[in-house]
Amino acid sequence: MSAFEESLRTRAGRLRTMARPIVQCALAAALAWVVATQVLGHAAPFFAPIAVVLCIGVGAGRRWRRVLELVAGVSVGVGVGDLLISAIGSGPWQIALVIVLAMSVSVLLDSGALIALQAASSAVLVATLLPPGGTGGIDRMADALLGGLIGLAVIALLPANPAALAARHVRGLLEELGAALETAASALRDRDPALADAALERARAAQRTVDGYSSALQTAHENAALSPLHHRSDLAPYFTAAEPLDHALRNLRVMLRHAVAVIDKGEEVPEMLTEGMAELSRSVARLSEELPQGGALPLTRKALLRTAARLDPAVPPVLGLSAHAVLAQLRSLTVDLLRATGESRPEALSAFPHRRTAAVPESHAC
Template sequence: MGLPILQCSVAAALAWLVATEVFGHARPFFAPIAVVICIGVGFGQQRLRRVVELVVGVSVGIGVGDLLISAIGAGWWQLALVLGLAMMISVMLGGGTLVTLQAASSAILVATLLPPGGTGGLDRMLDALIGGLLGLAAIALLPGDPPEIVRRRGQELLGELAAALTATADAIDHRDREVAQEALRRARTQKAGDDYRDALRAAREIAAISPLHRRQRTMIERYTRATEPVDLALRNSRVLLRRTRTALTDDETFPQTLPVALRRLAEAAAALADALGTDGDLGDVRERVKAAVTIIDAGGIEHTGFSATVVTAQFRSIAVDLLQATGLSHEQARGFLPAMG
């Protein structure tokens, strides 16, 4: 939280100085306001788009306010009319929430505090642009370390997958359906996926505008390519846990080597997290996944129940997902693995 506060403080002061000293604006309050809106207090908020939305919203609000208040005067019903029209025009133009709210706030200021007419409207639009651009500059020059946040979130996400695989192995080893049930409950309530995607969006955005992080674009792209396969692996892990719980409830037999294979696959997931974040060897991760699948012998699958067979199939699906996360296509991943009976 400290970095966004620093960015807002420095950029807002600079925006005020530029608007007053360079452009000679007497009260450029929209400049520091634009800085705060542009930077915000979080990551992954599409700041380039927000600058455009901010300027459009301010323009609509000031334009409607200047025109109407100049013609009909100021008062309570004039305020209602100006506010309603500014918001309606923003919506009709296809503006999002930020555009509509900025149009409304700008119209209110014009209708209640600021004298309409003259060049005030153009000056305020320029102030909004100055603030937005300086906000982007603050993000580019004081970016923090969003790639490091992506690494941490990626570790958490793949750690969640590894935990689900390990819990499945524990449940099978101990013939305890409650272990699978508890792991399934945790998997359903985790927010690691949302946190990871937010961090990744922020890292991609900052890498695009900050010269300090351009060298890390390759690493960020590796995470981007891995996002969908890892998400599929997590979904498959929940199916794996549900079917494990069902198989244990029905007292079905599992392949004897399945728990060992699950733990090896969990280790491969952890290795993938390290490789993505450190430019490690993705080929080594692939070999780990292949070794985990190889552990299960075809003969053991023939004598299992329906749910236990599904568990084994889901295990292989997760292995394919992890291979795709290393950059292989679906067909390449399937062909890379040994056949299972």
Template sequence: MRTRRLGVSALPIVQCAVAAGLAWYVAHNLLRHPTPFFAPIAAVICLGVSLGQRRVRRMVELVVGVSLGVLVGDLLISQIGTGSWQLVLVVALAMAVAVFADGGALFVAQAASSAVLVATLLPPGNSGGLDRCVDALVGGAVGFLVAAVLPADPVGPVRRETRAVLDELATVLLGIAEALRNRDVDAAGRALRRARQGQPLVDAVRASLKSGREVTAIAPLYRPRRRMLGDYAEVAERADYALRNARVLARRAYTALGDGEQATDALPDAMTELATAVGKLSSELGVDGDRSRARGPVIDAVRGSDVLSGRRTDGLTPSEQMMAAQARSIAMDLLQGSGMPRDEARAALRGDGEPDRSDSPAAEA
């Protein structure tokens, strides 16, 4: 796991190292600043935002915050010297100016920390003047340049996070199937708790998508990946809907088993097949992004079940009907996540080429 984590972070590490060296070279060799300490610092801070999970706004806030803190610290310390009360004054003024200028928490915190560095490292009477503020801006500019020339992969993190959501969905479905098959209330409760805890995974996908889109905006090399990010956005959205439906399904299974209701054996078998189809969609995302190959297992899971396909309606309890409707809605979400339009997906599940009018919007809520 540690090796894999290092591999994922390898490019951001290289970016930070290259940017630090380049920022020092520009500030020291080209601008003739004797010790441009803040140039590499700003470059590393700019690029090191969560090692690849970057936001353009956050990068700007960090760089401008560093520059502002350095400027305020230099102007004051050069006049009043260093000490405890001087540090109080410098930090307070830097934070006040930052709050007045923007108010972002990251921006304010970075301005304060940079002012602390200046107030504690700059000897009394020795002013860096405007040079160190310029160094910080140079470092930030170099950081943006390196991010554009040596960009991180905008798709890789999105693919990993999307697969994590789908894998979680498959695990929840298997848990529900196990609970129904064994008439196990505790297992249904575990599946329900797991389904309720899946939202952070969806949020992580959306965060990766936003970061990936910003990478494609500043890096010409990866602009063709915008379409692929759009595909993953569709998968993530449908996976979110499917996970929500799985929560409703788990809740109904937990309640039915707790009330002693009997469930037909066809339901757990259908859930297992549906979980296998989810795994197929997840694996296809890891190969070449061709989602269409995952449609077959989803359609087969529904058509192969009399309960999910609607061929069997007699004798089903209200709970069984609701669980079947939720499972069918999950299948719809998966097909739409594979890139199939809604009407085609409904017709495919029906199996006769006609839109399925029985699949009500309420069942997919």
């Protein structure tokens, strides 16, 4: 597959992921406009659909705070703008003064960036488009509140499945983790430094999947809290796995750096290491399949325990310094993955009963 095709595939996947919030934004914005014009009788309630978009967003997360910041920002901006423009008129220096004061007041009230930006934009609208005085400011505040509440209602009534959202993001993280392990195993078998470097670069780039997973968990938890159709308990396995998978990716990067050094130094690579990597890659794929099912993840645990036994022989092998570091990181990776299945750290460490330091050749000893 070419780079262009891979890029198109990635973009299409991103669009599929965001399809539901996009539709939610569109429907809720239209509804907010209808309610504001037909029920409240506002002639141009532009803050209502804007509030919907800011509330739902394509990134989601912390929606309650976003609604409160939006309403607070509009209130500060409109209030400061109305008071000042009524007294000093409208013009370039008045606009500058209104922005400075509105943003300063909002920062004193709260450190949220949305409050400051919304206060500034609301003040500009008052200073340039809205006549001073009257009920325009109150109408804009009502529109912002209406849009935020409609956005929350649409999220609750047309929710994305929180568990499905978490599963989709963890699948992407695990795909990157498994692919890097498989590539590293091939690189060590073939003693291919370019392939090892490629695996390392892929693991470094995969950090964004961890960040995306964390954000998706936050959004999924919030969706479950807002919607009566889903339960937050369905997300428990995903929260359990989050921190261990983050640690696994970090340990993977360390392991890959040592794998590159193994090839550069020409150290011996026992089959235990390459087969251990390949087995961990298959276990990661199995975890991706089992995690959405919940429960004890027995197949993944069984596979990881087999790998642990391979990486913890009763008689430790003789390894070079870098190969020994690879072995240590593979063991840490196995512990991380066992913890991702729900095992405690002591339980995961018990999979390595020998846990002795592999012997190092005298020529490499410190």
